[in-house]
Amino acid sequence: MSGPARATAHASSRAAVLDVIRAAGTISRVGLINATGFTGATISTVVRRLIDDGLVVETGRAESTGGKRRVLLQLNQSSRYAVGVHLDHAGITYVLTNLGGSVVARMSRAGAGAEDPPAVVERMAGEVGALVEGVGVGRERVLGLGLVSPGPLTPTSGMRLTPPLMRHWEDFPLDRALQEATGLPVVSDNDATAAALGEHWSGGVGASATFAALYMGTGIGAGLLVDGMAYRGASGNAGEIGHSCLAVDGPRCWCGARGCVEALAGPSAVVAAARADRALARAAGLDGGSGRRRSSVTADFAAVTRAARRGEPGARALLERSARYLAVAARTLANIMDLELLVLTGPSLAIAGSVYLPVVREELDRAFFSRAAHPVAVRLSRSAATAPAIGAAALVLQSELVPLRQGLRLPENLADSEPAPVERSSA
Amino acid sequence: MSGPARATAHASSRAAVLDVIRAAGTISRVGLINATGFTGATISTVVRRLIDDGLVVETGRAESTGGKRRVLLQLNQSSRYAVGVHLDHAGITYVLTNLGGSVVARMSRAGAGAEDPPAVVERMAGEVGALVEGVGVGRERVLGLGLVSPGPLTPTSGMRLTPPLMRHWEDFPLDRALQEATGLPVVSDNDATAAALGEHWSGGVGASATFAALYMGTGIGAGLLVDGMAYRGASGNAGEIGHSCLAVDGPRCWCGARGCVEALAGPSAVVAAARADRALARAAGLDGGSGRRRSSVTADFAAVTRAARRGEPGARALLERSARYLAVAARTLANIMDLELLVLTGPSLAIAGSVYLPVVREELDRAFFSRAAHPVAVRLSRSAATAPAIGAAALVLQSELVPLRQGLRLPENLADSEPAPVERSSA
Numbered sequence: 001m002s003g004p005a006r007a008t009a010h011a012s013s014r015a016a017v018l019d020v021i022r023a024a025g026t027i028s029r030v031g032l033i034n035a036t037g038f039t040g041a042t043i044s045t046v047v048r049r050l051i052d053d054g055l056v057v058e059t060g061r062a063e064s065t066g067g068k069r070r071v072l073l074q075l076n077q078s079s080r081y082a083v084g085v086h087l088d089h090a091g092i093t094y095v096l097t098n099l100g101g102s103v104v105a106r107m108s109r110a111g112a113g114a115e116d117p118p119a120v121v122e123r124m125a126g127e128v129g130a131l132v133e134g135v136g137v138g139r140e141r142v143l144g145l146g147l148v149s150p151g152p153l154t155p156t157s158g159m160r161l162t163p164p165l166m167r168h169w170e171d172f173p174l175d176r177a178l179q180e181a182t183g184l185p186v187v188s189d190n191d192a193t194a195a196a197l198g199e200h201w202s203g204g205v206g207a208s209a210t211f212a213a214l215y216m217g218t219g220i221g222a223g224l225l226v227d228g229m230a231y232r233g234a235s236g237n238a239g240e241i242g243h244s245c246l247a248v249d250g251p252r253c254w255c256g257a258r259g260c261v262e263a264l265a266g267p268s269a270v271v272a273a274a275r276a277d278r279a280l281a282r283a284a285g286l287d288g289g290s291g292r293r294r295s296s297v298t299a300d301f302a303a304v305t306r307a308a309r310r311g312e313p314g315a316r317a318l319l320e321r322s323a324r325y326l327a328v329a330a331r332t333l334a335n336i337m338d339l340e341l342l343v344l345t346g347p348s349l350a351i352a353g354s355v356y357l358p359v360v361r362e363e364l365d366r367a368f369f370s371r372a373a374h375p376v377a378v379r380l381s382r383s384a385a386t387a388p389a390i391g392a393a394a395l396v397l398q399s400e401l402v403p404l405r406q407g408l409r410l411p412e413n414l415a416d417s418e419p420a421p422v423e424r425s426s427a
Numbered sequence: 428m429s430g431p432a433r434a435t436a437h438a439s440s441r442a443a444v445l446d447v448i449r450a451a452g453t454i455s456r457v458g459l460i461n462a463t464g465f466t467g468a469t470i471s472t473v474v475r476r477l478i479d480d481g482l483v484v485e486t487g488r489a490e491s492t493g494g495k496r497r498v499l500l501q502l503n504q505s506s507r508y509a510v511g512v513h514l515d516h517a518g519i520t521y522v523l524t525n526l527g528g529s530v531v532a533r534m535s536r537a538g539a540g541a542e543d544p545p546a547v548v549e550r551m552a553g554e555v556g557a558l559v560e561g562v563g564v565g566r567e568r569v570l571g572l573g574l575v576s577p578g579p580l581t582p583t584s585g586m587r588l589t590p591p592l593m594r595h596w597e598d599f600p601l602d603r604a605l606q607e608a609t610g611l612p613v614v615s616d617n618d619a620t621a622a623a624l625g626e627h628w629s630g631g632v633g634a635s636a637t638f639a640a641l642y643m644g645t646g647i648g649a650g651l652l653v654d655g656m657a658y659r660g661a662s663g664n665a666g667e668i669g670h671s672c673l674a675v676d677g678p679r680c681w682c683g684a685r686g687c688v689e690a691l692a693g694p695s696a697v698v699a700a701a702r703a704d705r706a707l708a709r710a711a712g713l714d715g716g717s718g719r720r721r722s723s724v725t726a727d728f729a730a731v732t733r734a735a736r737r738g739e740p741g742a743r744a745l746l747e748r749s750a751r752y753l754a755v756a757a758r759t760l761a762n763i764m765d766l767e768l769l770v771l772t773g774p775s776l777a778i779a780g781s782v783y784l785p786v787v788r789e790e791l792d793r794a795f796f797s798r799a800a801h802p803v804a805v806r807l808s809r810s811a812a813t814a815p816a817i818g819a820a821a822l823v824l825q826s827e828l829v830p831l832r833q834g835l836r837l838p839e840n841l842a843d844s845e846p847a848p849v850e851r852s853s854a
Contacts, residue, residue, distance in 0.1 A: 013464070037440070039466070210661065222763070226658065233765020234637065237797040240762040245755045248673055257758065257794035328672045331684065335667040336649070336763055338660020367684035370664040 013038060017046045021056060021075055022100060023228075028062060028070035047073065054079045055099065075100050081137050083128055083145040083184065084198075084393030086191060086386075087112055089218055090296035090347065092124065093386055094131050096142075097393040101201035105135045106386060111296060117172040125181035144185035144399070146392030147178060148194035150219060187395045191215065192239050193230050194391030195345045195381075196223025201394040202383055211341035213387070214241065214330055214360075216348040218297045220262045222333055223391070242266060244329045265325035267301040267348045270318050274304045280314040283307055298347050305352040323356040327363035334376050335369045341377045350384035440465060444473045445827065448483060448502055449527060450655075455489060455497035474500060481506045482526065502526050507827070508564050510555055510572040510611065511625075511820030513618060513813075514539055516645055517723035517774065519551065520813055521558050523569075524820040526827075528628035532562045533813060538723060544599040552608035570827060571612035573819030574605060575621035577646055614822045618642065619666050620657050621818030622772045622808075623650025628821040629810055638768035640814070641668065641757055641787075643775040645724045647689045649760055650818070669693060671756045692752035694728040694775045697745050701731045707741040710734055725774050732779040750783045754790035761803050762796045768804045777811035 013036075020035045021027055027035070032043045050056040057076045061069040077098045086093040089111050096105040109127055112120050132142060179186040189197075196213035199205050209228035215221045220242030224231040232238050242262035243255050250259025263269060275281050284307035286300055307315035330342060344353050344360065357380050364376040381387055440463075447462045448454055454462070459470045477483040484503045488496040504525045513520040516538050523532040536554055539547050559569060606613040616624075623640035626632050636655035642648045647669030651658040659665050669689035670682050677686025690696060702708050711734035713727055734742035757769060771780050771787065784807050791803040808814055 039469075042466075224763075226653070231653065234767040235765055235797055235800040237800060238763065238765035240765070240796045243762045243796045244671070244759040245673060246675055248752065248755055255794070255796050257796075325675065328675055332671040332759060333763060335670045336651075336665065336760060338662055338665035338667070340661040367682070369667045369670045369682050369684075370662055373662040373664060 013042060014046050014050065017043065018050065018055065018075070021073055026059060026072040026074045028072055030070055032073075077102065079141070081132075081142045082393040082396035083131065083142060084194075084389040084391065084396070085124065085128070085145060085147045086194070086388040086392060087120075087124070087147060087149040088191065088298075088347070089113065089150075090298035092127070093389040094127060095386060095389040095393055096131050096135060096137065097201075097390065097397070099397065101390070101394055101397060103202075103386070103390060104137075105131055106389070107131055112169070113296075114168075117169055117174065118177065121174070121177045121181050124178060128182050128184070139183070142184060144187060144396040145178065145182060146194070146395035147175065147186055147188040148191045148388050148392040148395075149174075149188070150191050150217065150221070185396075187399060189230070189232075189392070189395055190221065190223075190236060190239075191217060191388040192221030192346070193223040193232060193236070194389075194395065195387040196225045196239075196343075196391065197230055197394045197398075198383065198387035198389070198391030199343050199345060199381060200225055200228060201397075202387065202390050205341060205343060205379075208341045210339075211343060212239070212333055212337060212339055213343045213345045213381070214326070214333070214349075215346040215388075216267065216326070216344075216356075217346045217388075218267060218348075220266045220326065220329070224337065241329050241333050244332050246325055246328055261325050261329040265322040267297050270304055270322050271297055271300040273318050274300070274307075274315065277314055280304075280307070280312065280318075283312050284315055298351075301348050302351045305355070308352075308355065319352060319355045320359065323359035324363075326356060327360040330360050330378075331363050331367055334364055338370055339376050340374060341379070343379050343381050345381035345384045345387050347385055349380065353380040353384065440469060441473050441477065442827065444470065445477065445482065445502070448500055453486060453499040453501045455499055457497055459500075504529065506568070508559075508569045509820040509823035510558065510569060511621075511816040511818065511823070512551065512555070512572060512574045513621070513815040513819060514547075514551070514574060514576040515618070515725075515774070516540065516577075517725035519554070520816040521554060522813060522816040522820055523558050523562060523564065524628075524817065524824070526824065528817070528821055528824060530629075530813070530817060531564075532558055533816070534558055539596070540723070541595075544596055544601065545604065548601070548604045548608050551605060555609050555611070566610070569611060571614060571823040572605065572609060573621070573822035574602065574613055574615040575618045575815050575819040575822075576601075576615070577618050577644065577648070612823075614826060616657070616659075616819070616822055617648065617650075617663065617666075618644060618815040619648030619773070620650040620659060620663070621816075621822065622814040623652045623666075623770075623818065624657055624821045624825075625810065625814035625816070625818030626770050626772060626808060627652055627655060628824075629814065629817050632768060632770060632806075635768045637766075638770060639666070639760055639764060639766055640770045640772045640808070641753070641760070641776075642773035642815075643694065643753070643771075643783075644773045644815075645694060645775075647693045647753065647756070651764065668756050668760050671759050673752055673755055688752050688756040692749040694724050697731055697749050698724055698727040700745050701727070701734075701742065704741055707731075707734070707739065707745075710739050711742060725778070728775050729778045732782070735779075735782065746779060746782045747786065750786035751790075753783060754787040757787050757805075758790050758794055761791060765797055766803050767801060768806070770806050770808050772808035772811045772814050774812055776807065780807040780811060 016036055017032055020032060029043050029047060033040055054076055056073050059072050059074045062072055077100045080099045082097050084095045091111040092109045094107050095103050097103050175186045175188050192215035195215045199213050205211055210226050213223040215223060222239035222241040224239050243257060243260045245259045246261050246264055247259035251263050252258055253260035253263035274284055275286055284303045286303055304315050308319050344356060349356060361378045364378060368376050443463055444459055447459060456470050456474060460467055481503055483500050486499050486501045488498055504527045507526045509524050511522045518538040519536045521534050522530050524530050602613045602615050619642035622642045626640050632638055637653050640650040642650060649666035649668040651666050670684060670687045672686045673688050673691055674686035678690050679685055680687035680690035701711055702713055711730045713730055731742050735746050771783060776783060788805045791805060795803050
């Protein structure tokens with residue numbers, strides 16, 4: 001038993017040191033000892049191996065503070081890469097990041113639409129190949145592929161709990177298919193969680209390591225980061241703020257409940273309401289739902305947003321109503337998580353964020369439960385459209401850089417390693 | 428800089444080892460090495476000191492698995508104690524626990540009511556003295572006093588954001604006053620968070636270390652435990668599910684928002700509705716709000732619950748309506764946290780839990796967003812009335828037993844300890 005447990009401890013000390021170096025930018029070995037609590041001998045060994053593997057480089061010396069000038073270490077940013085893929089009905093976004101999480105290439109292609117899953121996977125494999133070859137990075141330096149999607153995905157198999165527009169992906173073993181098609185290890189997560197990770201890794205949230213990313217794409221969700229780690233809950237489905245009830249007898253939602261904010265005010269609801277108003281549908285250039293080409297919710301939502309910007313009062317009213325509902329849901333989320341920072345992100349907020357931002361801000365300023373203790377800062381993401389893909393790549397990097405504490409939980413096999421566990425006495 | 432940082436690392440290795448021993452019940456030194464990732468030398472040193480301090484004892488040997496039989500270690504349960512105090516308008520509950528968190532004495536006394544804060548503190552000091560002396564524990568073996576209350580309390584000073592019934596406690600330096608009056612170090616937290624900790628420490632939730640305690644006392648709140656640690660958010664106010672909006676144009680809540688579940692369906696709302704119905708108020712034995720003695724919300728809520736049990740249809744209807752709202756708020760909480768377990772606790776659920784439990788269960792079975800991935804178990808606490816006080820004592824014990832990872836965060840003073848930090852490159 002001690003073999004695997006020790007291997008985990010070693011892997012995690014390496015990962016912890018890498019993550020501290022990444023977060024610090026540059027740091028000395030003494031700095032690493034202070035930051036991790038490891039002994040000097042451990043730091044020395046781990047750092048030597050990281051340098052041997054090319055992941056870390058020495059980068060000059062700190063200025064003297066009286067004693068010996070200390071050698072500074074930093075990540076060798078271009079030693080490894082990760083692919084991030086954000087798969088959605090409306091579009092597929094790809095990024096290639098270096099070891100520090102900086103984007104070195106990105107591209108957007110047509111969404112999954114109504115295509116058959118195997119055909120989409122084949123196309124994705126070709127597009128990933130083009131992304132990596134386009135910047136001349138050797139395949140052997142790509143650590144893996146992070147895949148994020150609404151769904152959410154289950155950790156080991158295909159997609160489940162799929163939203164209506166992707167129902168035909170249900171039970172398709174997407175991870176495995178993509179792994180076979182690309183030859184890269186695949187890790188997956190849901191898009192809202194990835195968006196939060198992406199905001200954190202791309203530096204969009206400054207020093208804040210505990211915050212929520214309120215994500216609006218085709219649906220509404222949230223990604224939760226606590227101390228820089230994604231909070232995923234029991235099954236990777238944490239953050240489903242879109243299914244917060246704002247009206248106990250409200251309209252039925254596809255999730256089975258009533259009055260969910262997504263059903264009341266999500267992009268699909270906005271588009272449906274716009275289509276139901278003939279004059280508005282015409283003014284916004286929507287096809288009335290009976291056109292030959294069924295456009296995506298995101299594209300239709302963008303059309304409504306453009307109509308609102310042109311001063312179309314019906315479109316403006318729809319968006320403001322949606323924003324008010326989203327703001328109240330954001331308040332519930334802020335009250336439960338006691339947030340200091342909320343980032344508005346995702347494709348639909350990339351389009352209409354300027355309408356939503358002031359309404360969410362006003363609601364939190366006025367009615368956040370703990371406003372006497374602190375305000376909640378609300379920001380529009382600087383990378384609302386690509387944050388999920390960046391987060392997808394970060395998932396891969398985290399598997400190399402995962403913070404130490406993951407390795408420090410009481411192992412589940414502890415009972416096995418203890419021959420005669422005595423029952424714990426309790427009250 | 429390295430001085431304090433090292434001290435923290437040492438303190439936290441001691442705390443981590445203590446916590447692993449507590450969680451395991453009995454464990455060998457080899458087991459500790461596997462569980463913590465520390466070296467044999469570190470474990471040997473830390474364990475020797477814990478034994479010298481009387482906190483840990485050797486307790487025989489494990490059965491042989493071929494090699495040498497290993498010495499087992501366990502907490503010396505009666506070496507240290509902690510006092511837990513749950514202060515509420517309606518009652519004050521006291522517990523004394525041993526180092527393992529088991530309750531060795533408990534008592535309930537009159538609530539804070541309308542008394543002046545200094546008078547209440549003086550009374551509390553006397554009651555704490557009686558509690559400790561009653562079981563013959565020397566004052567020097569009491570680590571400290573955990574104080575929990577609705578409020579929530581701020582970490583360093585008095586109570587703020589006080590609910591309406593305790594408004595006269597606002598800005599009173601409760602922690603300091605109680606510390607002076609008892610001579611014990613005081614740590615404080617809000618009652619819902621403490622209730623979750625109490626459920627965890629009293630073994631009421633089995634192996635689940637990630638769950639929410641839905642707390643209903645005078646108001647509605649929730650305590651969130653993630654991997655056995657309280658999730659407190661930015662200011663200790665996480666879990667404020669009582670201020671989830673269930674009706675955007677609903678009744679105004681004391682928090683400033685509209686349609687909060689606490690305003691729609693909390694014990695105060697139930698009691699107010701019962702009082703407004705003369706026949707029901709008479710049947711339930713409520714004084715109509717104009718009696719000489721103003722009874723507590725909890726006592727009145729208990730009277731309505733008794734009326735419902737006697738078959739009074741109006742009382743039954745009020746409780747069922749309240750339960751339905753609470754169930755929908757519980758679903759929002761479960762969707763955001765992706766819960767596997769929800770424990771119903773707190774004084775009002777100790778009284779009326781049997782009405783609320785089936786309604787919350789039914790709602791989560793039917794409409795929890797991730798029900799295809801896993802169910803949410805809903806349980807009624809076995810110690811709904813004392814869980815907050817047990818959790819208060821656990822706060823004190825955690826300051827001795829705090830898991831290691833708290834000491835492993837990148838220290839905020841890292842920049843200071845690094846003379847010349849180079850700006851991190853980003854995209």
